[in-house]
Amino acid sequence: MASSDERPGAYPARNGAENQPPGDPETMKTVMIDKGAAMMQSLKPIKQMSLHLCSFACYGHDPSRQIEVNFYVHRLNQDFLQCAVYDSNSSKTHLIGVEYIVSERLFEALSPEEQKLWHSHDYEIQTGLLVTPRVPELVAKTELQNIAKTYGKFWCTWQTDRGDKLPLGAPSLMVSPQDVNMGKIKPGLLKKRDDEYGISTESLKASRVDIMGPERKNPMADYWVHHGKGLAVDIVETEMKKLAPFP
């Protein structure tokens, strides 16, 4: 009934500002209630996000569709990170998904079926696609070296790149840029990002020549590269196991 690789049914044409979800601007009352509440709540989990990474991702069922992604990262320990993913770094942005990042050690302990859902990070770091905005390369180096050896699992729940004004359909499994035709990021997309951040991906490559990937790159990761098959997600109807009538 819904699939990550399908265009959803007829949906009202876009109007108003490009990329803005439909809806009225926040009322002053809403803003005040929000601010009042925020003063009384500690919001601890979200304060743990201490690193912003900008990179690119591709749709797992069609890697020729590529998007810029902004990760806000919480490192729980040396082997595990959890990230909120947005399609831009502004305050008017869309929460488009979640990515989890694990060390090589944790990844190797996963089942092969699970490993298929994960992607490697070394290529995007070595080629300068993944950047740490405002943090000088020298300062960021340790984290870049860490992350280059990791694997990620990224579910995208809002396909804003195809113009969806609201989050429609099934989540998409995303994959990372790779050193194959379809996995290379389109120059236009890259230039737009570089111009916005005032950086040069090309010149970052030079400072990253010594960054290594995993000890042994696991062939179950980046499944599409090695097997020529992408992964799409379907939502299917089934019977719900119940404790009481629903709804």
Next chain:
Amino acid sequence: MEKAVHLSTKNGPKVPGEPTKTGTSMVDTAASAVQSFAPINQIHQHLCAFHFYAYDMTRQVEAHHFCGHINEDMRQCLIYDGPDANARLIGLEYIVTEKLFMTLPDDEKKLWHTHEWEVKGGFLFMPGVPEAIQRQDLEKVAKTYGKVYHFWQVDLGHQLPIGLPNIMMAVTRDGQLYPEMIKETEKQFGVSMDKERASRAYMKGPDHGIHPLANGGGKGLKLEVREVDIKPVESVPRVFV
């Protein structure tokens, strides 16, 4: 039939891994001082509620939402399994007004759930905020619809987020949620849901009533993965990074 048991998500297994090394944490400290966190700074609100799996009501999870407004009609929320610094990011939720919900294609409506009973029943609350202030916002939430995905099945004791995402649903009538789970939450946050229910009796749900297609349209929902052929590489022009 075996009696369904609530598997508490509190005090679950720790995420495996070595403690963060100093050299690594120094990068994060530097980053958090100079980088912009504009999207995260939009998050202004913490809501606690309960979700169950869209194909299995017997599996229920306490869900801590950290929400920001995109505009008056829409919020986007990160979902954690607890309110503390070590909480696991287990999912996300989008919340829209009835106005936006009604614009969705029919098949899409099934993936969304109503908030009316969650709010009116007292099950959804804002930790730390006096009830009278909470109600000013929650009376709006009662009229909205939400779409939730969880990516980490903490109720099964998974140490890592394995498997596919799950659509989640929310309480729509009494008798669905485990009383022991509710009591645990009430105790931890010092709230009384019965008391709050009385104060929320005035609230109304969506103006046009709960849409019959919402909440799975009465069906369970599950996700499956499928292999697809990737477009032939020849059809993609050679590009170089």
